[in-house]
Amino acid sequence: MNLPAVLSLLLVVSTVQAFQYTELTQFIDSHQEEYVETLRDWVAIESDSSNVMRRKDLHRMMDVVAQKLRLMGGTVELVDIGEQELPDGQTLLLLPKVVTAQFGTDVNKHTVCVYGHVDVQPAKLEDGWATDPYNLTDINGHLYGRGASDNKAPVLAWIHAVGAYQALNMELPVNVKFVIEGMEETGSNGLDAMILAQRDTFFSDVDYIIISDCGWLSRRPALTYGTRGNCYFFAEVEGPKQDLHSGVYGGTVIEPMTDLIGILDTLISPNGKILIPGIREAVAPLSDEEWKMYQDIQFDVEDYKNKIGVSQLMYSNKVDLLAHRWRYPTVTIHGIEGAFSDPGTKTVIPAKVTAKFSIRQVPDMDPAMVEKQVTDYLHSVFAKRKSPNKLKVTMVIGAKPWLADTQHPLYEAGKIAIKRVFDMDADLIREGGTIPIARTFQDVLGKSIIMMPIGGFDDGMHSQNEKMSRYNYIEGTKLFISYLNEVSQIQKISV
Amino acid sequence: MNLPAVLSLLLVVSTVQAFQYTELTQFIDSHQEEYVETLRDWVAIESDSSNVMRRKDLHRMMDVVAQKLRLMGGTVELVDIGEQELPDGQTLLLLPKVVTAQFGTDVNKHTVCVYGHVDVQPAKLEDGWATDPYNLTDINGHLYGRGASDNKAPVLAWIHAVGAYQALNMELPVNVKFVIEGMEETGSNGLDAMILAQRDTFFSDVDYIIISDCGWLSRRPALTYGTRGNCYFFAEVEGPKQDLHSGVYGGTVIEPMTDLIGILDTLISPNGKILIPGIREAVAPLSDEEWKMYQDIQFDVEDYKNKIGVSQLMYSNKVDLLAHRWRYPTVTIHGIEGAFSDPGTKTVIPAKVTAKFSIRQVPDMDPAMVEKQVTDYLHSVFAKRKSPNKLKVTMVIGAKPWLADTQHPLYEAGKIAIKRVFDMDADLIREGGTIPIARTFQDVLGKSIIMMPIGGFDDGMHSQNEKMSRYNYIEGTKLFISYLNEVSQIQKISV
Structure with missing residues (x-):
């Protein structure tokens, strides 16, 4: 051709x-x-x-x-x-x-x-x-x-x-x-x-x-x-053999939920910077040509904000927004399985909690590498907590x-x-x-x-x-x- | 009498x-x-x-x-x-x-x-x-x-x-x-x-x-x-007007779940220290008499560990354990409502997420004071994130x-x-x-x-x-x- x-x-x-x-x-x-x-x-x-x-x-x-x-x-x-x-x-x-x-x-x-x-x-x-x-x-x-x-x-x-x-x-x-x-x-x-x-x-x-x-x-x-591709992870923290009453046991048990929240908080900064070593380094740089192309695309930032219903986005200009939608990775924490998620109040210490989060993939990231980077990183931040609970990190989807x-x-x-x-x-x-x-x-x-x-x-x-x-x-x-x-x-x- | x-x-x-x-x-x-x-x-x-x-x-x-x-x-x-x-x-x-x-x-x-x-x-x-x-x-x-x-x-x-x-x-x-x-x-x-x-x-x-x-x-x-008493809190972070596809919107939106995880992680340290200013200061000191009483109580730490099914507790000796069960406060994060909590995978950015956590009350803590301490503290750590999302902290139970x-x-x-x-x-x-x-x-x-x-x-x-x-x-x-x-x-x- x-x-x-x-x-x-x-x-x-x-x-x-x-x-x-x-x-x-x-x-x-x-x-x-x-x-x-x-x-x-x-x-x-x-x-x-x-x-x-x-x-x-x-x-x-x-x-x-x-x-x-x-x-x-x-x-x-x-x-x-x-x-x-x-x-x-x-x-x-x-x-x-x-x-x-x-x-x-x-x-x-x-x-x-x-x-x-x-x-x-x-x-x-x-x-x-x-x-x-x-x-x-x-x-x-x-x-x-x-x-x-x-x-x-x-x-x-x-x-x-x-x-x-x-x-x-x-x-x-x-x-x-x-x-x-x-x-x-x-x-x-x-x-x-x-x-x-x-x-x-x-x-x-x-x-x-x-x-x-x-x-x-x-x-x-x-x-x-x-x-973008997607690497979807399960991070499971397992502690007591079953859910416990938070009044009766709270204060004596090292709670899986506290551990899980602690490690999830190390994934991404408030301003959207991915904190897992190696992820950002793998991303192909934005070329001048791409930058110009993004400039010409019809995309109204105010419309986008209104549609989503937020007063402020992660970036305020069109090119940054399009680039972070399309050609930069991001981390989303979708939720936690095993904790109390219903309406109302429940005074439970959940025994086993599994966070679901995903990292969108872009050239030149490699899912196999991301799996290792995320797993190693989470185990290293978890180790610093000196918790007796067990952490298991699994990549359940790895799409390029x-x-x-x-x-x-x-x-x-x-x-x-x-x-x-x-x-x-x-x-x-x-x-x-x-x-x-x-x-x-x-x-x-x-x-x-x-x-x-x-x-x-x-x-x-x-x-x-x-x-x-x-x-x-x-x-x-x-x-x-x-x-x-x-x-x-x-x-x-x-x- | x-x-x-x-x-x-x-x-x-x-x-x-x-x-x-x-x-x-x-x-x-x-x-x-x-x-x-x-x-x-x-x-x-x-x-x-x-x-x-x-x-x-x-x-x-x-x-x-x-x-x-x-x-x-x-x-x-x-x-x-x-x-x-x-x-x-x-x-x-x-x-x-x-x-x-x-x-x-x-x-x-x-x-x-x-x-x-x-x-x-x-x-x-x-x-x-x-x-x-x-x-x-x-x-x-x-x-x-x-x-x-x-x-x-x-x-x-x-x-x-x-x-x-x-x-x-x-x-x-x-x-x-x-x-x-x-x-x-x-x-x-x-x-x-x-x-x-x-x-x-x-x-x-x-x-x-x-x-x-x-x-x-x-x-x-x-x-x-x-x-112990109990102050049960809802911390709600609200962002977009509805749930969003994490592929389509991830990277451009400041996600409520990331904000919520961030503030939850500031409640308690890995070794069980409550980080909310004023809480620990309000606790009545452990008297010598109490300490001696705890020494005499029938309580087998190994039995307790086995029953819960953990290899390590927050404290290793009987008096510390009983004291932290009975006469010291503690924070438990019970779960999050509004995020994805089912089995399987869902690529969602939840629009509104509500954490449920509680703080067990002991003499001389006062629930009304705790409500103010927790609310002020969470709003102050949230403010540091400079997020456009809205935080609402509510104490739904305040039991002495x-x-x-x-x-x-x-x-x-x-x-x-x-x-x-x-x-x-x-x-x-x-x-x-x-x-x-x-x-x-x-x-x-x-x-x-x-x-x-x-x-x-x-x-x-x-x-x-x-x-x-x-x-x-x-x-x-x-x-x-x-x-x-x-x-x-x-x-x-x-x-």
Whole structure:
């Protein structure tokens, strides 16, 4: 691929028929209610992959996806990816099968593979949702529900994009494959092995990977060229053999909770500086070019503050904020398991407490190195306390960051498709969150990847009141229709 | 009461009939299974006063107590003590009524008032109970169940003690009153006001208050002459208007959880030193006499370590341990509400987190002063972080410590009763936990109080697998029978 990207776009692959954009988008508009109903059905399935009690729902969710793709005439498989070992080290739980599907086998066309997931983060009404998180609720054109934006609507938008071509008896401009999983929210357990196993079969003819598991930065449509990785840790401090009455025993026992708070407080300074030796040193320096690019991105700091609802952010200027969202690591303490967490008062000395915290990964950090740095550091600060309690540090997720070349024809095609559908220039952005599978597709398959989000900047993924706008859902479907056509225009690499 | 205690015991109040100890204890032994069944019925009622969802069970529990006392011919009232304002500041919830009862009105006899409670701490099987906490389970003579020892069995033992005299048509040696409440575990809401309101009516003829809401220190029976108080705090840090995705927002937001961990870590040092200015200075110094008394108490440090299941305690010698259990303050961090506390992983930045911690109170600390010291201190350490988040510190319980005179005839009578039933000398001990109502009885009514525990040293009150031994339950009932007789021997104060 030495030709300049712009030139390559002019070389049209011969077999592709004329692109009937208007007919396709009219079809999408006229089927909007049907698409919303399907999303409602999908959101109603509580496919929370982190809750083992919901595993049946998760299996059902995968069956629903497979059935939908089968009814469209795809070649569909439910791929067994084995079992999951629960933290007790003994129980094995069946992982949700991965759905693969194929539409079109024309060797003269490009083959894209759309990756998505249909599992969701936990959600309970009492967490502060205004509506039942599993009953899709339309308020002023915003469709509220857990998983609506992350990632059920984008997956459906891709399916509907393919479906529209079929319904209108138009030939797909490229072959389209799907890989839909059900464990993304807990680290895509089993998927890496499945991709490796099918590298020379299902994935052998795939040219490009498309992922739509993220969101825009503003009201301007975006293409995403990087994500942070994530190292998720459990730090467990264990003391007495069972919980104790704090009146009866307080003062004589060295309390695990005090120890845990003590070591957690050494992770990060009040002004956001990571205190674990070696972490900051591994981060690639910010280049002048990057700095300039960040300057040009549409991002309103005041809007961002208002949306979050805070009076002050960690940094006050746009470039620092974007850089610390996208290309610097950070530590978040998510919570503590085993301590008293209910409303009310309980006079307990918890016997075993487990902190959950994570460190977002950026180039050139290495999860294996981070695991060692964090483990060594926490054990060293714990040792200084001279506590008889036992500390166990475990890295339960170790996902690498991902970074793409924004000059690649996949991105040029994306810019054209966005311009056509939204009549706006795309922002080139990165993602603070983690889509570990991007890195796997890159490392294992050696394929080029594009991230093409359709989620809104204020969709509240992972938090209360997650939503997908009708606008993003429907215009997003049109974007995917348009993008399939643009990808077909990319010159075959074999030329 | 200037006569020496020993002398006073020799002056027998004339109306009391001869004490038929053997008949009474045989009656108790032959009714053991019936007593266990009644305890089973009581434990089956999930009267968790800290859980507003269980309020109906709590009301039912009070009705069951009232009905039992009524069937014994007592003059019983269910006293309305008003409503409870929930933390939202809006909802009012009916408090469980207080049960009062009276057996005997002979003005020539002493009148004792037995205080007890029938509400319980929270308990769930998944907290680590070996058996269903609300299904009393007999394993090797130990009766496992939430509330078995704290405080349902002791309340029943008092009721059965009175019932035995009645069943055998023996005159009660003293008039016996009962005050049984249902909010002890959350701070005895409403009870102080009720005691004040009935000071000149129900309580006017009460000579002595007896409380059996604690446990022995070893296998040797004990009399308790002091308890610690408790100041329970909520420290809430509020930031963003809702939970955020830690990937998407991490690095740009000043996280409430980091702030909270930071201020919690300033409460207490790894070696147990309270760091809040003014707290340690307020503690009464340990006298030589106290030190000698502690030296003589039966307390095996190795046993204590084994029971708790730790290799090392905060102090290694008996006197330091007992002193820090009984007469020094301590800080316990119980847990954090609003953060992620479930099993598994969740990549959330919690928007609002509330730490629960408590400081045990001892003479000469003053809860109002402690409230100010803690609030001022936390706000000052929080201010140093220069965080835009909001800190709110609230003291939700402020219970004073209590201390009795061990030379009082009530205690002399207790020693004799213990010697008779157990053929052992009583240990004079204090309690690390809090029984705030003791202080109220002392301050509001000006009555003398004795604490006469029958709970075992290893009953696990407030923790998993709470139990009451058949031995303690049944021999404890005999102790109460015997004690009623001994109290009748105390010379009337009016003499």
